[in-house]
Amino acid sequence: MTARPPIPVTVLGGFLGAGKTTLLNALLARGDRRYGIMVNDFGAINIDATLIRRRDTRMITLTNGCMCCGPAADQNAALLALAEGGDDGIPPDQIVIETSGVADPRRVAQLAALEPGLLIDAVVVLADASTAEGLLGDRLVGDTLIRQFARADLILLTKTDLVNPAGLARAQAAIARAAPGVAMIASPASTASPDDGGFSAALVASGRLAPPAGTAAARHLPDDDIDHQADAHFSSWSWASRGPVDRGRLLATLTALPPGVLRVKGVLPVAGADGRPAATVVQMVGRRWRLTPLVPAVCDTAPALGDTARGIGHDGQGALVLIAATGALPAAPDLQTMFDAIRL
Ligand SMILES: Nc1nc2c(ncn2[C@@H]2O[C@H](COP(=O)(O)OP(=O)(O)OP(=O)(O)O)[C@@H](O)[C@H]2O)c(=O)[nH]1
Numbered sequence: 001m002t003a004r005p006p007i008p009v010t011v012l013g014g015f016l017g018a019g020k021t022t023l024l025n026a027l028l029a030r031g032d033r034r035y036g037i038m039v040n041d042f043g044a045i046n047i048d049a050t051l052i053r054r055r056d057t058r059m060i061t062l063t064n065g066c067m068c069c070g071p072a073a074d075q076n077a078a079l080l081a082l083a084e085g086g087d088d089g090i091p092p093d094q095i096v097i098e099t100s101g102v103a104d105p106r107r108v109a110q111l112a113a114l115e116p117g118l119l120i121d122a123v124v125v126l127a128d129a130s131t132a133e134g135l136l137g138d139r140l141v142g143d144t145l146i147r148q149f150a151r152a153d154l155i156l157l158t159k160t161d162l163v164n165p166a167g168l169a170r171a172q173a174a175i176a177r178a179a180p181g182v183a184m185i186a187s188p189a190s191t192a193s194p195d196d197g198g199f200s201a202a203l204v205a206s207g208r209l210a211p212p213a214g215t216a217a218a219r220h221l222p223d224d225d226i227d228h229q230a231d232a233h234f235s236s237w238s239w240a241s242r243g244p245v246d247r248g249r250l251l252a253t254l255t256a257l258p259p260g261v262l263r264v265k266g267v268l269p270v271a272g273a274d275g276r277p278a279a280t281v282v283q284m285v286g287r288r289w290r291l292t293p294l295v296p297a298v299c300d301t302a303p304a305l306g307d308t309a310r311g312i313g314h315d316g317q318g319a320l321v322l323i324a325a326t327g328a329l330p331a332a333p334d335l336q337t338m339f340d341a342i343r344l
Contacts, residue, residue, distance in 0.1 A: 004091070004117065006116075006117055006118055006119035007036075007083050007091060007092060007093075007094065007095055007117060007118055007119065008093075008094050008095070008118075008119050008120075008121040009079075009094075009095045009096075009097065009109070009112050009118050009119065009120050009121065010094065010095070010096045010097070010121055010122050010124060011096075011097045011099060011105045011106075011108050011109045011112070011120070011122070011123045011124070012024060012096060012097065012098045012099065012105070012124055012126070013099045013103065013104075013105025013106075013108070013123060013124070013125045013126070013148050013152070014101065014105075014125050014126030014127060014128075014148065014156075014158075015101050015102075015127075015128065015131075015135060015141070015144065015145050015148065016042075016101030016102065016262050016263040016285070016323055017101065017128065017131075017262070017263050017265075017283075017284075017285030017286070018101065018126040018127060018128045018158055019126050019128065019158035019159065020098050020099075020101070020126055021039075021048050021051050021052060021098065022158075023126065023156070023158075024037065024039075024052060024096060024098055025051075025052060027096065028052070033092075033093040033094055034090070034092045034093045034094075035092055035093070035094055035095070035096055036058050036059075036060075036082035036083065036085075036091075036092035036094070036095040036096075037052065037058070037059040037060070037082075037095070037096055037097075037098070038059070038060045038075075038078055038079060038082060038095065038096070038097045038098070039052060039059065039060075039097075039098045040097070040098065040099055040100045040103065040108075041100055041321075042100040042101060042102050042103075042234065042236055042321075042323055043236035043237075043238055043321035043322075043323060045238050045266075045319045045321055047265045047266050047267065047319070047321055048098065050267050050294070051265075051267075051281065058082055058085070058092065060078045060081060060082055075108070075111055075112070076111060076112070076114065076115055079095065079097075079112055079115060079118060080115065080117075082095055083095065083115070083117050083118060095118065097109075097112065101263065101323070102144060102233070102234045102323075104147055104148065104151065105123050105125060105148060105151070105152070106123050106151035106152070109123045122153045122154055123151065123152050123153045123154075124152065124153065124154045124155075124156060125148050125149055125151075125152035125154070125155050125156070126155075126156050126157075126158050127149065127155050127156065127157050127158065127171070127175055127184075128158055128159045128285070129157045129158065129159050129160045129162065129163045129167070129168055129171045129186065130159045130162040130163050130167070130171075130288075131159075131285070131286055132145070132157075132171045132174060132175055133167075133170050133171050133174040136174050136175070136178055137174075140233070140325035140327075140328065141233070141262070141325055143233075144233065144234075145178065146178045146179075149175055149178045149179035149182065150178060150179045150182070152179065152182050153182070153183070154182070154183050154184075154185070155175060155179065155182055155183070155184040155185075156184075156185055156186075157171065157172065157175075157184065157185065157186035160186050162288075168186060172184060172186065233325060233326055234323060234324070234325060234326060235323070235324055235325075235326045235327075235328075235329045236321055236322060236323045236324075236329075237321070237322045237329055237332055237335050238319060238320065238321045238322070239266075239319065239320045239322075239335070239336070239339045240317075240318070240319050241268050241269065241317070241318035241319065241320070241343065242317075242318075242343075243269070243318075243343060243344065244269040244270070244271045244277035244318075244343070244344045245268050245269065245270055245271065245277075245318065245342045245343055245344060246270075246271060246342055246343075246344050247270050247271060247272050247291070249341065249342040250268065250270060250282070250291075250342045251289070251291075253338050253339060253341070253342050254282075254284055254289050255287075255289070256338070257284075257322070257330075258328070258330060259286075259287070260324045260325060260327075260328025260329065261284075261322055261323070261324045261328070261329065261330075262285075262286065262323055262324055262325065262328075263284065263285060263321075263322070263323040263324075264282060264283070264284035264289075264320060264321070264322050264323075265281075265282060265283055265284070265320070265321055266281075266282045266318065266319050266320030266321055267279055267280065267281055267282070267294050267318055267319065268280055268282055268318035268319075268320065269317075269318050270282075270291065271344055275344075277344075278293060278294075279293070279294040279318075280292065280293060280294060281293070281294050282320060320339070322335065
């Protein structure tokens with residue numbers, strides 16, 4: 001009997017809204033490999049589980065907290081379930097772990113590496129070219145980004161379409177100062193895109209989604225460099241719409257949020273001028289927001305294990321998660337009042 005070769009595991013990290021789910025969707029859209037996906041989201045509801053368009057893909061979701069600080073047993077039990085394959089028992093060709101935007105992806109990789117059947121092939125950390133410089137210098141969140149970048153095998157600059165060449169050069173310089181010696185690639189702005197099939201797809205197709213040879217194993221920093229309390233620096237608040245919401249009031253509410261709110265994401269039944277609600281993905285990264293129709297996940301396989309987001313986007317169900325540095329999130333009753341007022 002021949003021993004089964006270890007399954008390669010790619011850990012996808014990067015700060016809140018850097019583009020991890022977009023990249024993952026581009027990867028899945030290629031349909032060339034059998035992926036096992038593990039998604040960890042920060043907040044009480046795993047919105048990413050709804051946004052990942054999986055096809056013939058086994059997915060496990062872990063919600064809340066930071067995977068790197070949560071119980072290793074939970075993460076590794078989930079990974080083992082993925083590695084065993086679905087009902088057909090066929091193991092995936094590759095496992096991709098999307099960490100939450102506040103996690104230390106290297107720590108996630110270190111825990112996964114404890115499993116004998118798995119082989120870490122890369123910790124890939126995404127950097128939003130339009131926000132990286134500012135966030136790296138931010139008193140509240142800068143350390144989280146520095147740690148993520150410094151412990152990466154490869155840094156991918158996303159959103160290069162949103163910056164001019166000088167802005168891109170500043171972002172690259174700031175990241176290089178935070179993570180000296182870590183390989184970094186950016187796509188030409190012409191191929192960057194907010195949608196799947198843009199930057200991420202071009203990157204995946206180019207075969208560059210792997211670290212230069214020899215760097216993957218080299219970046220094992222001492223354990224005391226790990227911030228085990230990363231998730232304590234961030235707070236989240238979630239809201240269930242329980243019915244349709246008004247588009248105009250939603251936008252007014254999003255733009256009225258204080259700048260300390262770093263990330264808003266969710267799926268809501270949004271009613272436009274004709275009054276008919278449509279399941280809509282709500283994305284806000286910093287001050288930049290985007291509403292797009294929900295593309296239903298293609299689920300040829302069993303529902304995601306641990307999927308707390310099932311039902312969201314259907315039957316008038318909607319939910320939003322807000323994330324901010326601890327102390328920067330408005331009081332829960334105030335948020336509740338603001339968002340309750342957008343209901344139809
Ligand atoms: N302009 C532009 N927008 C992008 C790009 N990549 C992603 N986005 C947008 O950025 C927003 C956040 O993208 P996600 O892929 O959800 O980011 P994420 O890292 O998974 O977010 P979290 O899981 O909350 O940390 C979405 O509105 C995307 O459409 C890009 O290359 N250019």
